[in-house]
Amino acid sequence: MRRTSFAQWPCSIARTMDLLGDWWTPLVLREAFYGIRRFDAFQEALGIARNTLTDRLRRLVKEGLLEKQPYQTDPVRYDYVLSAKGRDFYGVLLVMNRWGDRWLAGEAGPPVAMHHETCGQESHAEVVCAACGEPMTSENTRPRLGPGYPPHLAQRPDVQERFAD
Template identity: 75%
Template sequence: MRRTSFANWPCSIARTMDLLGDWWTPLVLREAFYGIRRFDEFQESLGIARNTLTDRLRRLVDEGLMEKQPYQSVPVRYHYVLTEKGRDFYGVLAAMNRWGDRWLSGDKGVPVVIHHDRCGHDTHPEVVCATCKEPLRSEEVSKRMGPGYPPRLAERPDVQRRFSG
């Protein structure tokens, strides 16, 4: 079955999902944030098939979220390191973690606690307005077409309805 590409859709969520592609990719990134660097460590930690892991790591490298760096010369072996683009994905994973903690944890409680080393407190992520710092709630925000929205689509009635108040 051929997968639909969202890479050129005028939607950052669709483009991000096109990059992630499946459930393994965010888990590979999660492990990288947990300090995993080597292929065998990813494979052991996730229980993922080697060919699947190879594909996911290759895509993350090709897309600039990770880079391969040699750690041994004979034979040449590489580890995978998050780039700035990869490290910037942390907020996405943290938001997913928060949602899962709230809605999927059950009676036993959250499986992983986020601790903010800088202030010394256990915490949870919140999505806030960059200007006023108030929490962003779906019922309190609206959408407008940005400069990257394709002009050919902007005139369509269904698109105009989506962006009208």
């Protein structure tokens, strides 16, 4: 089966997902953030095969990012609504969008602008430290073992080396 390329789509999220792998799941979520709620609307907006969309929606519901809410009883039809867990994914999409705007946008600029309603400005996502508010970059941030790291793996020499101070 030939893979569809999203490299030229007018959406930085789509372009980023073209590089990362399964692009449909974040794009379904993107459409949910744009206000799409119904199967046919998702399918029309994305041009996605019905079986693929069914699979992605089923997975998003199972994982708790979307909730099914019936809007018709005969036959039963559902709206797919973002849950709290799904709404929390918005920051991920914004960061992906920012990366795509920087590295994949054409000469005309970003295909979609993000308008921050609170201040009324066009803006973009920044990853900042929750404690001090300063930007977090690969140069000033490093991973450390967290409380949920499995103790039996934390004792391995390669893991200790990776997370050494």
